Amino acid sequence: MKISIVGATGYTGAELLRILVSHPAAEIQYITSESQPGTAINEIYPHFTRFYDKTLASLGDLDKIAADSDVIFIGLPHGHAMEVGRKATAINQKVKIIDLGADYRFRNPDVYEQWYKVPHTHREAQAVYGLTELNRSQVREATIVGNPGCxxxxxxxxxxxxxxxxxxxxxxxxxxxxxxxxxxxxxxxxxxxxxxxxxxxxxxxxxxxxxxxxxxxxxxxxxxxxxxxxxxxxxxxxxxxxxxxxxxxxxxxxxxxxxxxxxxxxxxxxxxxxxxxxxxxxxxxxxxxxxxxxxxxxxxxxxxxxxxxxxxxxLVKGAAGQAVQNMNVMFNIDERAGLDNAPLYP
Known part of the structure; x- marks a missing residue:
């Protein structure tokens, strides 16, 4: 699967990248940052040294990102993901969107607007709430998934x-x-x-x-x-x-x-x-x-x-890990792929 991460420099984006780098069915196409485009990710997060050193792109390249991706993970603050999702699905009708923010979590956009104080600009999205254990069958058929909060x-x-x-x-x-x-x-x-x-x-x-x-x-x-x-x-x-x-x-x-x-x-x-x-x-x-x-x-x-x-x-089951779990379900592969590891202890 060709994967892109929009907003890769926050904690959730970095955790998502950590998981996907070793995912057996994932090929990372693009990672983006609006604050530090052109910078190698391992300069921002040195723990990626020798594991991943791709340079950050910008959302100005969204046409290319959408066209070249099977799935786009969005790790942006609320109010920004719905425009990315709306434009990306218009560019590539086969691309899957998994939003790790709040923009696609609510079946009723009015509730979103009431609590987040911004207009919802993609009301027709028909997004699925991605709490995998409860909504697996809906996630499997979804084009856009709103990943739950932690x-x-x-x-x-x-x-x-x-x-x-x-x-x-x-x-x-x-x-x-x-x-x-x-x-x-x-x-x-x-x-x-x-x-x-x-x-x-x-x-x-x-x-x-x-x-x-x-x-x-x-x-x-x-x-x-x-x-x-x-x-x-x-x-x-x-x-x-x-x-x-x-x-x-x-x-x-x-x-x-x-x-x-x-x-x-x-x-x-x-x-x-x-x-x-x-x-x-x-x-x-x-x-x-x-x-x-x-x-x-x-x-x-x-x-x-x-x-x-x-x-x-x-950062994992409460964010990036659950997003990858949802991706695995959406693409009908082993749900544990990239996620089957023991806890860090102590």
């Missing part, structure tokens, strides 16, 4: 069996999630400086984080009705990882064994979901550098709640 991937996967099987009160869902600093991107920001983050944990964007409607939309699809959740993200002093702890009140009469059965029925055949079972404690370090999602759940009989916990690497 918080959303962990939270939706943790809650999906409970919501799909109507085991919890849908008005009681609370998501408390923590992210490593790479989730804030590579741009300079006071809030992600070392001295601001080290030996500190902070909540942010309480009741207003843009991943909230994304989680709600995916869960609503499973439930067959609208869902409103409480979601609070936190920044913690590590480079990678998401830990999402999700709370919900069990419906009266739902047994712990029924909860167990729901998780195993949904995920036993999913290679990238590792079930730690009832009483399991997922740990971010155990997923570092991989496309795995580790899941555990607990029943609090005293309060009548189920607490589901998910751990992922925000």
């Amino acid at each position: 918080y959303t991937t962990a939270s939706i996967l943790a809650l999906a069996p409970l919501v799909k099987n109507k085991l919890v009160d849908l008005n009681s869902i609370v998501v408390d999630a923590k992210s490593g600093v790479s989730g804030a991107g590579r741009g300079l920001n006071l809030g992600s400086h070392f001295t601001e983050v080290f030996e500190s944990v902070k909540a942010y964007n309480i009741a207003g984080h843009r991943h909230t409607p994304e989680i709600e939309a995916a869960l609503a699809e499973l439930a067959g009705k609208e869902i409103v959740i409480s979601f609070t993200p936190h920044l913690i002093p590590m480079a990678r990882g998401i830990l999402s702890t999700c709370y919900a009140r069990l419906i009266d009469g739902v047994s712990p064994e029924t909860v167990d059965q729901a998780y195993h029925a949904m995920y036993n055949d999913e290679y990238f979901i590792r079930l730690l079972g009832r009483g399991g404690y997922p740990v971010t370090k155990n997923t570092r550098g991989t496309n795995f999602c580790d899941l555990g759940w607990h029943i609090d009989k005293r309060t009548g709640r189920v607490i589901a916990v998910a751990a992922i690497d925000n």
Whole structure:
């Protein structure tokens, strides 16, 4: 497959490149940067030395990029991908688009405009939400895939069996999630400086984080009705990882064994979901550098709640790895291709 990466110099773009360089069925055609075109990628990221040294192109070459690619990954800030997707699919009607940003994540563009405050210029795209384990059949037929966010991937996967099987009160869902600093991107920001983050944990964007409607939309699809959740993200002093702890009140009469059965029925055949079972404690370090999602759940009989916990690497299963997983599905090749590696430990 001939592959191009638009926006290759952010953390997600670099992680995508790291995965694709060793992908057995991928041939990288172009990588782009609007800030540093003409620069070799290994000058920006020296860890690519001896592995990859291609020079960065510009979006001014989009006609050629689209014509020469089977799939284009877009790693741009929100508001920019939809124009690239619209133009690229007009140039080459066979090209596949996988957007790692937010532009194609919402079935209803009005929701996107409400939360992201920019007009949606590709409303006719008919994009598929690329949470692979839930939407595999749609992804397989898609031309454009909106890759999920990192918080959303962990939270939706943790809650999906409970919501799909109507085991919890849908008005009681609370998501408390923590992210490593790479989730804030590579741009300079006071809030992600070392001295601001080290030996500190902070909540942010309480009741207003843009991943909230994304989680709600995916869960609503499973439930067959609208869902409103409480979601609070936190920044913690590590480079990678998401830990999402999700709370919900069990419906009266739902047994712990029924909860167990729901998780195993949904995920036993999913290679990238590792079930730690009832009483399991997922740990971010155990997923570092991989496309795995580790899941555990607990029943609090005293309060009548189920607490589901998910751990992922925000740059892999929460971004670049899931994008490659979707690509593998779209091109009908082994879903594990390029992704079947053990976690980095310690």
